[in-house]
Amino acid sequence: MQKSVFALSLLMAWGGSLPGLAQTAAAAQKQTATHSAAELKSLCGSGTYRYNLWNQNLNEILENGSQLPLRRLVTAQQTRVPAGQQRQFLQMAPNSLDSQTLSINAQNAAAGARLIVCSHPMPGQNAPVLLDDFTLAAGQGARRKYSGLKDRRLFLKIVNEASTGTAAYQLDWQLPGEGAVWQPDTKANPAPIKGFADIHVHHAGSLAFGGGWYWGSHREGPVALRMPACDGHNHGTVAPFKTGVKLLDAHPPQRFGETAAWPHWKDIKHEQVSAEALKSAHQNGLGLMMASLVNNQWLAGAVLFGNQQVEGVPANDMDSLKLQLHSLWEMHHNTDWYRIVRDPWEARRAAAAGQLPVVLALEVDHLFPEGDGPWKQQLHDFYAMGVRSLQLAHQYNTHFSGAAFHRDIFKPMGYIKALFKPGIGFEAGNGFYNPVGLSPLGYELIDEMVRLNMLIDMSHLSIAAQREIYAYVRDKHQGYPLYNSHTRYGPILTQAGVQELKEFVVTPETAVFYRRTGGMVGLRTGEHPMRDFAPPSGGKQQVANNCDGSSRSLAQIYEAWDAHGLSIALASDFNGFISQAGPRYGPEACPNAPPEQRAAQIAAQGSPPAGSEQLQRFHTQGLAHMDLLPALIEDWRATGLDTRNIDHSAEAFLKMWERAYDPNRTLLP
Numbered sequence: 001m002q003k004s005v006f007a008l009s010l011l012m013a014w015g016g017s018l019p020g021l022a023q024t025a026a027a028a029q030k031q032t033a034t035h036s037a038a039e040l041k042s043l044c045g046s047g048t049y050r051y052n053l054w055n056q057n058l059n060e061i062l063e064n065g066s067q068l069p070l071r072r073l074v075t076a077q078q079t080r081v082p083a084g085q086q087r088q089f090l091q092m093a094p095n096s097l098d099s100q101t102l103s104i105n106a107q108n109a110a111a112g113a114r115l116i117v118c119s120h121p122m123p124g125q126n127a128p129v130l131l132d133d134f135t136l137a138a139g140q141g142a143r144r145k146y147s148g149l150k151d152r153r154l155f156l157k158i159v160n161e162a163s164t165g166t167a168a169y170q171l172d173w174q175l176p177g178e179g180a181v182w183q184p185d186t187k188a189n190p191a192p193i194k195g196f197a198d199i200h201v202h203h204a205g206s207l208a209f210g211g212g213w214y215w216g217s218h219r220e221g222p223v224a225l226r227m228p229a230c231d232g233h234n235h236g237t238v239a240p241f242k243t244g245v246k247l248l249d250a251h252p253p254q255r256f257g258e259t260a261a262w263p264h265w266k267d268i269k270h271e272q273v274s275a276e277a278l279k280s281a282h283q284n285g286l287g288l289m290m291a292s293l294v295n296n297q298w299l300a301g302a303v304l305f306g307n308q309q310v311e312g313v314p315a316n317d318m319d320s321l322k323l324q325l326h327s328l329w330e331m332h333h334n335t336d337w338y339r340i341v342r343d344p345w346e347a348r349r350a351a352a353a354g355q356l357p358v359v360l361a362l363e364v365d366h367l368f369p370e371g372d373g374p375w376k377q378q379l380h381d382f383y384a385m386g387v388r389s390l391q392l393a394h395q396y397n398t399h400f401s402g403a404a405f406h407r408d409i410f411k412p413m414g415y416i417k418a419l420f421k422p423g424i425g426f427e428a429g430n431g432f433y434n435p436v437g438l439s440p441l442g443y444e445l446i447d448e449m450v451r452l453n454m455l456i457d458m459s460h461l462s463i464a465a466q467r468e469i470y471a472y473v474r475d476k477h478q479g480y481p482l483y484n485s486h487t488r489y490g491p492i493l494t495q496a497g498v499q500e501l502k503e504f505v506v507t508p509e510t511a512v513f514y515r516r517t518g519g520m521v522g523l524r525t526g527e528h529p530m531r532d533f534a535p536p537s538g539g540k541q542q543v544a545n546n547c548d549g550s551s552r553s554l555a556q557i558y559e560a561w562d563a564h565g566l567s568i569a570l571a572s573d574f575n576g577f578i579s580q581a582g583p584r585y586g587p588e589a590c591p592n593a594p595p596e597q598r599a600a601q602i603a604a605q606g607s608p609p610a611g612s613e614q615l616q617r618f619h620t621q622g623l624a625h626m627d628l629l630p631a632l633i634e635d636w637r638a639t640g641l642d643t644r645n646i647d648h649s650a651e652a653f654l655k656m657w658e659r660a661y662d663p664n665r666t667l668l669p
């Protein structure tokens with residue numbers, strides 16, 4: 001139900017006035033003090049849960065016997081509680097805002113209920129707090145404001161104490177200023193900020209996928225604690241499936257920095273963005289980062305199935321994103337160098353203070369699902385948590401947009417998703433281009449993102465959707481900036497690359513979308529051979545394409561985009577299941593070279609160029625982790641690439657973002 005409809009029905013129910021609608025603020029601490037720990041647990045539940053695939057809490061079912069199972073508390077939902085029963089709701093991720101309002105609207109007058117409202121810390125922390133305990137007569141509703149919720153999870157219990165009649169309610173959790181546009185403080189030093197941007201990093205990837213895939217943690221703290229030794233079996237090995245694939249199965253024990261296997265450019269299971277590595281990258285040229293919050297419910301499901309899930313870490317996309325957000329805000333508050341920024345001027349001030357500006361973005365498949373309440377309210381919820389960009393789809397179609405066809409393995413999952421979600425289509429088309437474009441809801445989402453000055457990420461969208469979005473912002477939104485957070489260039493892919501990536505690329509046609517809207521493209525730094533960049537007539541190839549799978553392959557993409565006049569950033573996709581660019585020297589040099597050419601390719605590299613300490617490691621380690629990202633650009637320079645475009649990409653990103661705020665913006669030539 002849309003909130004406006006809800007408000008209307010509320011008014012109608014009480015004939016235009018609202019008698020009996022309680023408006024009391026809760027007297028939380030006082031009540032808590034009068035309850036023993038055991039009483040509190042019986043009122044508020046334990047707050048611990050093992051998430052399962054049906055959005056319920058198995059242990060709560062087991063603990064509570066015949067009780068109805070615990071449900072996820074979302075922005076808006078309906079519930080029915082039969083006589084003699086109770087229903088419990090719990091937020092799966094902590095709140096970022098301190099105060100929220102609960103609206104509860106009776107949908108019938110068959111029975112009333114007792115309502116118990118609590119807040120819980122994260123599992124394993126201290127006790128719950130009882131916020132409220134009140135009774136509603138049959139047909140009566142309430143609207144109550146609670147505070148002290150920051151970093152805590154809300155809990156609601158509805159008890160129908162009557163002997164007959166089912167109580168039915170519409171619940172709505174509202175944030176202060178919901179939907180209001182963030183008003184930036186535009187006071188900032190206008191001088192360009194320094195450094196390059198990495199616009200696609202899964203900074204909290206260790207908390208994605210049920211918490212059971214990436215071993216190690218991005219958080220600050222002693223390395224031994226944050227990056228503990230991995231015995232090879234204690235995380236996402238998909239062990240029950242015995243895949244036989246080295247990257248997925250269990251592995252020999254590893255220690256960060258002490259064994260050659262971690263960090264490693266081919267690794268997809270161990271933290272690649274430790275706090276130390278990020279700090280080092282920042283000191284060596286990383287001027288701005290986009291932290292992409294990511295999840296995939298299928299993979300999280302596999303992690304649950306493999307019994308690798310971490311307690312208290314949700315598998316559901318939306319809850320997983322919130323938990324990741326919480327952890328990044330924690331980093332923002334606990335360090336003096338990591339700053340989440342919500343507008344370009346805030347970014348400028350952070351950079352001027354020597355801090356790393358971090359912009360939050362979303363990358364999931366089940367974006368703002370219908371079961372979680374009105375999509376706009378969900379968007380506002382994430383906006384309030386500082387999110388400033390998102391992709392309308394990821395691997396599968398959403399009710400906003402078609403997703404780019406990409407690896408074939410995703411197609412059956414997209415098909416199955418469409419079976420369960422009638423509002424989300426699936427069309428096979430020719431198997432290469434997804435015929436599904438932007439839906440009417442997708443247009444509404446674009447309008448709302450423009451209203452909120454959010455950046456529209458075209459990554460992973462079908463070409464059909466990209467064309468529609470471009471035409472729309474060109475004609476209706478004065479060339480509002482479009483960017484692609486992580487992508488490659490179609491025309492220089494190898495045959496195998498074309499088959500794998502399909503329409504998940506930039507083409508000469510879509511390059512125009514980014515150039516004319518003042519947007520930008522993020523160069524995915526993963527391993528892959530490329531065909532030679534063919535310069536336009538009169539031009540000259542800068543970097544010889546003679547070391548497949550290394551920085552030289554990536555340089556081909558860079559040169560092609562540079563020739564298109566595109567603004568280029570890096571898109572490492574660290575912690576995102578990407579084997580990264582391989583080295584040019586040492587035993588793993590030129591990893592994608594055809595076997596018969598490899599020796600010649602290695603010989604063609606000559607001796608390693610001098611440079612920073614990071615570059616010396618990059619020579620044999622490749623792009624193993626965030627610490628070595630600046631060395632990729634250094635290596636490009638050593639191979640003859642003109643890196644001026646990317647050297648100032650942090651500033652280019654802010655220029656793009658400021659354009660989203662510019663009322664006088666026009667389409668560029």
Ligand SMILES: [Zn+2]
Nearest residue numbers: 215230232269
């Ligand atoms: Zn491991």
Ligand SMILES: [Zn+2]
Nearest residue numbers: 363459460486
């Ligand atoms: Zn992606």
Ligand SMILES: [Zn+2]
Nearest residue numbers: 294363573576
């Ligand atoms: Zn990603």
